[in-house]
Amino acid sequence: MKRKNTIFSKLYVVLCLAFFYLPILVTMIFSFNSSKSLTRFTGFSLRWYGELINNMEISKAVYVSVTVAILATVISTVLGTITAIGLSKSRKVLKEMVLTINNFPILNPEIVTAIGLMLLFSSLGMTKGYLTMLLAHIAFCTPYVITSVYPKVRSLDPNLANAAMDLGATPYQALTKVIVPMIKEGIFAGALLAFTMSFDDFVISYFVSGNGVKNISIVVYNMTKRINPTINALSTIVIVVIVLVLLFANLIMPKLQASTVKKMDPKKRRIVAIVTAAAVVLVLGKWTIVSQGNHVLRVYNAGEYMDLSLLDKFEKQYNCTVVYETFESNEMMYTKLASGETYDVLVPSDYMIERLIKEEYLQALDWKKIPNSKNLLPEVQNKDYDPGNRYSCPYFWGTVGILYNKNVVSQEDLDKEGWNILCDEKYKGDLYMYDS
Structure with a gap:
């Protein structure tokens, strides 16, 4: 009987592992497929990796995802650790109230948090972009850090810090050399959880981003509506990086007796801190400084409806900056407009144009500034949703075929x-x- 139970247990484990990891293995295999098919392997090729490297949109998205995740992890870990230590010294009523409030972002559906943060940034008049995405990620990562660190702090002797100071340590030394080393497992767990949550986030990022700033999740979501095996190549690279990080953390790190930072003298540590702070400032500055002058064109279009190389040519020809964003559906586009976002050019469908006109979101066109209007087909003009084409200009037309x-x-x-x-x-x- 015991042997049967053992066999069934092993079979159950094998089935679970297959259920979780077989789709990942299939994704990796088809990233080397020579054709665009996602179901039939036609031959080995690195075609999609080449397209991935040449895709500037994905490269920028990777940069945004990694930098936001790192900055959000560092900041939320510091804030969460300080808060957890402070709560351990607080009164019971305040402690329970803060912990209850801390659980709200964790239990809340992401869409509620996303819309709440979007409305907050809009009411403050903040231009949505890299900074708003970073602030949002810090906001939802910090509660997870507090949840991870607080149990470790609570398990410590409450008199530990006082004992260290009685032996001559300053409050800062008691914190950094006594308390923090004893709760480092909780801090590391919180940091890893924060990084994972930030790097993986889509819903909140989608609603708080703007000015053409997109992370990997947003780009991949826009790509899933079309057959694009580049996603497989990107997923494979991410999987390989994660595997290498896990191997490093589990095999190499335990063998290292002391980290490089510990061997540094105080002066070198200050230099590292200054360089890190400067890098943070540069990263923030790159994405928060608004382009000077009025030569900025903000375009909001459906995903994959335009060759992005045209944007570079347009910018060079007219000496301007194009901030190009994409949406997956008219309804998502409408939600952003309702939150206070403004664009120079929108590319919605006909039914949405009618709604935007009724709700006064659109500005009347000056047809004198559209010289190519003479080339428009008569059958795509003067439609019921916009008689006389006062607010809209036909851009893309087609029909369903077999x-x-x-x-x-x-x-x-x-x-x-x-x-x-x-x-x-x-x-x-x-x-x-x-x-x-």
Whole structure:
């Protein structure tokens, strides 16, 4: 009986591991697929890694994700550790009240936190971008650090700091050389959790970002609506980096007897701190300084509806800066507009144009400044949602069609059945329909 239970337990573990890791393995395999197919492997190729390297949008998103995650982790870890230590010395009523408030961001649905932070930044008149994303990440990471560090602090002897100061230590030395080393496991756990939460976040980042600032999650979300194997290449690189970090942390770190920082003298530590602070200032400065002058064009378009290389050519030709953002749906675009975001050019669908006109979000066009209007087709102008095209200019038009392989689909069946051929059992399993 015990042997049967052991076999079933091992089988259960194997199935669980397969359920969790098999999709990751498939993703990694198809990142080397020579074709665009996500279901059929046609041959080994590094094509998608080349496209990933040449994709500036993804490169910028990786930079934003990594820098925001690192800064948010460092700042939230410091804030969370100080708060946890302070709570251990506070009165019971204040302690319970703060801990209860600290649980709100953890228990709250992300969408509620995202909209709350978006409205906060809008009411303060802050331009959404790198800084607002960083502040939002610090806000939702800090509670996780407090939750990780506080139990460790609570397990310490409350008289430990006083005993250290009685032996001649200053309050700062008692904190850094006595208390912090004894709670470092909780601090490391909180820091790792904060970094993971920040790097992985999508919902909050989407609602608090702007000015063309996007992290990996936002870019990948926009890419998932189209068949783009570049996602597989990006995912594989992230997985490999995580594996290397885990191997380093579990195999190499335990063998290191003392870190480089500990061997530094106080002067070198100050230099490192100054350099780190300068790097933080440079990173923040790069993303928070608004471009000088009025030559900034803010465009909000649907994802993957424009070749991004055109933006560089446009900027060079007209000596301006284009802040280009993308949305996944008209409703998401509307939510940002309702929060106070403003753009020079919007590219919504027809039904959303009608709504934006009724709610007075759109400014009337000056057709004298659109010389190419003479090239517009008459059939795409003067529509019911905007009679006379006072607020909108046709940009993109198309229709739904059916593509078929003449060597597979019988012309006779097509002529005879028309649209009903889609329900013909003869072609079962050979149809693909885009989910739109």
